[in-house]
Amino acid sequence: MLNSCVKEPMNNIPVECSVRKRAGKTRVNASRTTKVLVCASTFRALHRSATRVADFTTNRMRWGFRGVTGRLQCQAADNAAPRAEPLLRSSATHPIRPAPRFGHHSREGTILKDLNRYLTVMFSCVTLFAASTSHADQVVVYSARIEQLIKPMFDAFSKETGTTVKFITDKEGALLARLKAEGKNTPADVLITADAGNLWEAAREGLLRPVESKTLESNVPAHLRDPGNQWFGLSVRARTIIYNTQKVKPSDLSTYEALADPKWKGRLCLRTSKKVYNQSLVAMMIAEHGESTAEKIVKGWVANLATDPLSDDTRAMEFVAAGKCDVTIANTYYYGRLMEKNPALPLGIFWPNQESNGVHVNISGGGVTRYAHNAPAAIRLLEFLSSEKAQNLFADVNMEYPVNPRVKPDPAVAAWGTFKQNTINVNKAGELQAEAVKLMDRAGYR
Ligand SMILES: [Fe+2]
Numbered sequence: 001m002l003n004s005c006v007k008e009p010m011n012n013i014p015v016e017c018s019v020r021k022r023a024g025k026t027r028v029n030a031s032r033t034t035k036v037l038v039c040a041s042t043f044r045a046l047h048r049s050a051t052r053v054a055d056f057t058t059n060r061m062r063w064g065f066r067g068v069t070g071r072l073q074c075q076a077a078d079n080a081a082p083r084a085e086p087l088l089r090s091s092a093t094h095p096i097r098p099a100p101r102f103g104h105h106s107r108e109g110t111i112l113k114d115l116n117r118y119l120t121v122m123f124s125c126v127t128l129f130a131a132s133t134s135h136a137d138q139v140v141v142y143s144a145r146i147e148q149l150i151k152p153m154f155d156a157f158s159k160e161t162g163t164t165v166k167f168i169t170d171k172e173g174a175l176l177a178r179l180k181a182e183g184k185n186t187p188a189d190v191l192i193t194a195d196a197g198n199l200w201e202a203a204r205e206g207l208l209r210p211v212e213s214k215t216l217e218s219n220v221p222a223h224l225r226d227p228g229n230q231w232f233g234l235s236v237r238a239r240t241i242i243y244n245t246q247k248v249k250p251s252d253l254s255t256y257e258a259l260a261d262p263k264w265k266g267r268l269c270l271r272t273s274k275k276v277y278n279q280s281l282v283a284m285m286i287a288e289h290g291e292s293t294a295e296k297i298v299k300g301w302v303a304n305l306a307t308d309p310l311s312d313d314t315r316a317m318e319f320v321a322a323g324k325c326d327v328t329i330a331n332t333y334y335y336g337r338l339m340e341k342n343p344a345l346p347l348g349i350f351w352p353n354q355e356s357n358g359v360h361v362n363i364s365g366g367g368v369t370r371y372a373h374n375a376p377a378a379i380r381l382l383e384f385l386s387s388e389k390a391q392n393l394f395a396d397v398n399m400e401y402p403v404n405p406r407v408k409p410d411p412a413v414a415a416w417g418t419f420k421q422n423t424i425n426v427n428k429a430g431e432l433q434a435e436a437v438k439l440m441d442r443a444g445y446r
Pocket residue numbers: 331
């Protein structure tokens with residue numbers, strides 16, 4: 001129990017937990033001060049995940065923290081059985097009882113008292129999962145796609161099939177590590193994550209299993225799924241050129257490769273090479289042009305940079321809009337979100353490489369875990385997510401493109417125009433990712 005851990009901390013590492021509200025969300029922080037004592041290994045997990053959703057297991061103790069809109073749900077169990085269920089959220093059929101809101105008690109000084117009260121909620125969660133021993137009518141999902149982007153689809157699936165979807169959300173790296181650590185004891189049936197590179201990695205690590213499904217083969221084009229059928233795209237994300245409409249004419253633009261031309265010197269902004277998106281783009285360029293040509297192109301980009309690489313796509317577009325640079329490369333859903341907030345920004349979308357291989361696309365997708373307890377339901381869930389019924393829900397909610405070619409994109413997305421997409425299998429993004437990272441490093445792209 002948490003209390004016994006408080007009395008007898010394993011390493012005397014004190015932890016203070018605090019909750020703060022930002023943009024309507026409750027975030028849970030943990031830091032090394034003196035109030036609540038928990039097991040050292042737990043502390044490390046908490047600290048690493050500070051300000052993010054955290055959910056983890058240790059041999060001695062389990063303590064999951066989840067910051068969700070205005071609520072906090074926790075669970076703890078000393079000497080947790082190795083096969084213990086993680087803290088999961090649930091689709092419609094068996095909702096977890098919501099914890100009380102923090103309201104005006106969110107200040108640090110009162111939060112520890114609040115936490116004690118929430119222990120009641122923790123144990124009710126434990127009881128709930130201990131009670132749900134049958135896997136026949138439930139499927140468990142580990143998702144790197146955030147709750148707002150997946151829960152509506154899970155609810156629709158539950159409504160249609162009667163199968164409950166339980167899920168956790170976290171960063172893809174954390175989910176992969178967790179699947180690996182849990183091995184055969186994982187409760188997860190399905191892994192959902194963004195970027196083919198991550199899915200490729202999951203398959204390479206032996207965390208997924210091949211799936212034979214005519215429905216998935218029919219709904220998901222061949223270049224957007226694993227040739228070994230271990231993962232399937234569920235939405236398409238186009239990574240394209242965004243330009244300042246006051247400084248650049250569409251006729252000035254042509255391809256990703258042409259952004260290496262000296263005419264763009266001091267005019268290009270790029271997102272950091274540390275993010276998988278540009279690693280995947282470069283991996284695809286290696287697949288198309290070979291390593292040495294791809295390296296020349298990336299060196300050309302670096303020579304044209306107006307600023308150091310930026311933290312994310314939105315910031316890069318904001319720099320373009322502010323005239324600090326003229327063009328960047330970004331995923332279109334970030335463009336959609338930014339323009340929705342500020343339609344007056346002088347930003348335009350350009351579809352490159354239309355005379356050659358087409359626009360670089362990636363996917364958000366999923367696969368059935370190697371040790372799934374309910375593989376039939378896991379397959380049914382993936383089939384449902386790729387179906388005409390669910391595709392708009394899946395893609396539109398994040399301004400992405402449906403993977404199923406029989407489904408039209410959201411009108412707001414369709415308004416950006418049509419484009420030819422690159423049909424090299426997105427698997428290459430994973431296969432060549434390590435090579436791409438090394439290449440970008442050699443080219444001085446940070
Ligand atoms: Fe993204």
